[in-house]
Amino acid sequence: FQEFPGGWSGSSLRGGTMDLLLLLLLHGLLLLPLAALLLYRCSSTFQYLCKMAFFNCWIVAMATLLSPFAAFRGRSVENMKLLRASLLPLKRFYGIRMRVRGSERLQLPGPFVIVCNHQASLDLIGMVEVIPDRCVPIAKRELLYLGTVGWACWLSGIIFIERHRRDAAIGVISRTAGTMRRENVSRLCVWVFPEGTRNPGRSMLPFKRGAFHLAVQAQVPIVPIVISPYCDFFSSKEKRFTSGTCTIQVLPRVETRGLSPKDVPKLTESVWQAMAKALAEMSMSDHGDQDTEQLQLGEDRGSPQGQGDTAESSK
Numbered sequence: 001f002q003e004f005p006g007g008w009s010g011s012s013l014r015g016g017t018m019d020l021l022l023l024l025l026l027h028g029l030l031l032l033p034l035a036a037l038l039l040y041r042c043s044s045t046f047q048y049l050c051k052m053a054f055f056n057c058w059i060v061a062m063a064t065l066l067s068p069f070a071a072f073r074g075r076s077v078e079n080m081k082l083l084r085a086s087l088l089p090l091k092r093f094y095g096i097r098m099r100v101r102g103s104e105r106l107q108l109p110g111p112f113v114i115v116c117n118h119q120a121s122l123d124l125i126g127m128v129e130v131i132p133d134r135c136v137p138i139a140k141r142e143l144l145y146l147g148t149v150g151w152a153c154w155l156s157g158i159i160f161i162e163r164h165r166r167d168a169a170i171g172v173i174s175r176t177a178g179t180m181r182r183e184n185v186s187r188l189c190v191w192v193f194p195e196g197t198r199n200p201g202r203s204m205l206p207f208k209r210g211a212f213h214l215a216v217q218a219q220v221p222i223v224p225i226v227i228s229p230y231c232d233f234f235s236s237k238e239k240r241f242t243s244g245t246c247t248i249q250v251l252p253r254v255e256t257r258g259l260s261p262k263d264v265p266k267l268t269e270s271v272w273q274a275m276a277k278a279l280a281e282m283s284m285s286d287h288g289d290q291d292t293e294q295l296q297l298g299e300d301r302g303s304p305q306g307q308g309d310t311a312e313s314s315k
């Protein structure tokens, strides 16, 4: 390029283009968050995706930050306190109000097995609301491979099972029963999602029997916990996630002293019925009668167990 008076040189032309590009980039950088904000306000799907991304990022961040501290203690159920504390703020971020009923039923001196319905990964928010000290969940082994999340879970003493290798899973459960019996003094509790997989909606899947074998083998009570359906404020199918209220109902414990493995099918069924009844009642009190037809209580299931009195504590 040749410079001449009154004209543009090649370098000033390049400079001008650069300025223009920078200006566009700057506008883009300013407009992008604005566009995202607008999209967040207008699109419930985008809102759902952002909230789920935040949920997962929070868990990964907490696991990454806290695992080194947990590692000082080594693998210990005491690290569940860290896990609990790190997930407790999530309900506030999402504007989820937790209502806990019957929490006094978790104040047992000895070990016990908690069984809880499993709708979504959001159940972690409810779980940490009520999980007692020295209580560990049983989780699918796949979680162990989620990088620092797996490491955090391992350090917290979470019990892993391979759901598709029944004999191996039964072996893990038997060893856990042994530990519960041995650690009677220091009390170890176990939290199981007996549906074995997530099941969104107002129904419950038939229960797997591992949790009930565990309680019978350890000769400890079962404490059923029912988390009310999220349908009002959360649906992964419809990609909807707003704020709302969630009720957690702790049911009366079911004793297993004197029961043997042959009693497990009946035990499983009666606990399923008690929880299904509580779930149905929660759905009805949340929505009136309009949604009762959606309740799927399964076919031919007899009268459920009584649920006794409940004390309510709202947090």
Ligand SMILES: CCCCC/C=C\C/C=C\CCCCCCCC(=O)SCCNC(=O)CCNC(=O)[C@H](O)C(C)(C)COP(=O)(O)OP(=O)(O)OC[C@H]1O[C@@H](n2cnc3c(N)ncnc32)[C@H](O)[C@@H]1OP(=O)(O)O
Residues within 6 Å of the ligand: 059, 062, 063, 066, 067, 070, 079, 082, 083, 086, 118, 124, 137, 138, 139, 140, 149, 152, 153, 155, 156, 158, 161, 162, 163, 164, 166, 169, 170, 173, 174, 192, 193, 194, 195, 196, 197, 207, 208, 209, 210, 211, 213, 214, 264, 265
């Ligand atoms: C430190 C800072 C941290 C910061 C934060 C970081 C991270 C936090 C992130 C995450 C936290 C993680 C929270 C964990 C939540 C995880 C939730 C899950 O993963 S849910 C999935 C796993 N759970 C389950 O699968 C439930 C347990 N499953 C079972 O109990 C099953 O029974 C089974 C043992 C796997 C076997 O299942 P199967 O499909 O074969 O079916 P059945 O139950 O019907 O059993 C068939 C048959 O076997 C007999 N049986 C079963 N168990 C036993 C047993 N223990 N002993 C003897 N016999 C057994 C059963 O009776 C059946 O026989 P029969 O028909 O003759 O009665």
Ligand SMILES: CCCCCCCC/C=C\CCCCCCCC(=O)OC[C@@H](O)COP(=O)(O)O
Residues within 6 Å of the ligand: 056, 057, 059, 060, 118, 120, 121, 122, 124, 140, 143, 145, 146, 147, 148, 149, 193, 196, 197, 198
């Ligand atoms: C080096 C690897 C890096 C990996 C990065 C990992 C990213 C992980 C992101 C988020 C982790 C969130 C973990 C939440 C755990 C929620 C527990 C849960 O709900 O498990 C589901 C299980 O009950 C049943 O599973 P299925 O319904 O059968 O399916």
